[in-house]
Amino acid sequence: MFLQVNHIQKKYKDKQVIQDVSFGLEAHQTLSILGKSGCGKSTLLKIIAGIEEQDNGHVLLNGKNIGNIKSNERNIVYLFQEPLLFPNLNVFENIAFGLRIRKLASADIEQKVEEMLDSLELKEHSKKMPHQISGGQKQRVAFGRALIINPPLILLDEPFSSLDVETRATMQQLYKTIAKKFKITALFVTHDLKEALLMGNRISYMDNGLLEIFESKKAFIDADKTGVKSEINFWNNL
């Protein structure tokens, strides 16, 4: 397994946010994690990213335990619910950020960023500041900024939750395209059923600090707790 998570546990004061989570993920696959607010899915991502520390368990990336590696040295990118573009940098510099801190040559940076802007259809916005572009464009910049450093693993924490329905659908399509193009390995957290089904090669459900990975999409749909059946019934009985 490319990513192996073993018996992760996390407690905040009296609340056991993550009880005991274990799973594996092959390279170039996206695992959707569906769950209600407060079920521990964001905490799980933060632990894998190194932003939070687990109480027990360990995370292996490509067979190597990354528990003692600082977040800036893990090369795992955590994408927040909001795009969080650096407000002091324009679109070009936001995407170039990861390359600049790695001290790449200016010509290389320019070439890579131009290519990324092209892939994300953001070329005409490259000189704009974050407050001058729309929510969907911001999210695309955030993707570009993460992808350009070619991270082995991307953690997406409800990245489209703040977007309107139409932009969200466009971004979901865009993600599918770039995931294939850049061979992304990712964990995609969402509380939206349809999004979980659309985005993941594999689908899981998190509840009360426990994670269950389903064998297939059919198994996910058939399980009562995921709420897919009640959603289907709702639309059928309308």
Add this chain to the structure above:
Amino acid sequence: MFKKPINIISFLLLFVFAILPLVLGFGFAVAYSFGLIGVLNKGFTLENWLALFENNDVVISFIYSAWLAIASLTISVVVSMAIAINFNKKFSKGIYSYLVYMPLAFPSIVAAFFFAQFLGNAGILSRICYQLGIIDKIQSFPNLINDQYSIGIIIAQFFLSLPFFTLLYTGLYQTERIDDYTKLANSLGAKNRQSIFRISIPILFKKSFPNIVLYFIFKIGAYEVPLLLGRSSPETVSVLAVRKLQKFNLYDIPQGYAIAVIYTIIILSLLMLVLKTNKNEYDI
């Protein structure tokens, strides 16, 4: 222009209490400096303005005031930003959040007297150093009051402005989500030093720039601290203007008003700069 009566009232209040006094005061100063009004003036003349620029006193005074404001502000901004970045949690609640307000309770004149007593050649610090055996005579202590480099003024101004900037930056640290940006920068591979210099400091500086300019305007006009802790030459703008307006030679009064006119023009230009900087900030 005015869609509701309340808009007319608010505009009138703004005009009567904010704009009108400023315009009248400025007009009075201009008229006085050109000899159009005033008991000893005899009609329009450029003499007062020419006399003002006969020597470099006024130019030096403006440069000196700007230097004092820039020096004390730079130290305050750097120290308070460092506090906000490194100890923001401590200063957002608990005893530290109260302690930081303390210097705000000191009027400038009290702070000036305190530093005169504390930093003077035979002051408290000098005596402590003597008792500790750091210096062999009390008079050996370096002169920090009325000194050549205005160190006493800069320290006093720093003391007075530090709480303002500490509160500003600890507030901005929370509202601008610097913690989230730092985590994100780290997740993209930045070391702590890189995220501080490439992200935290530029965001804090950009957001506080209007406040820095406004505080600069406030400090360039400082009177009590430079009067008590500074030398007689060079003088700050306010000290020079007050000397011209209130001291012995009545023929110097128009020059005092001319200084006030120059000062007002510089301040208004800086305010325009602030307004222009804040313009065009919008979200799509």
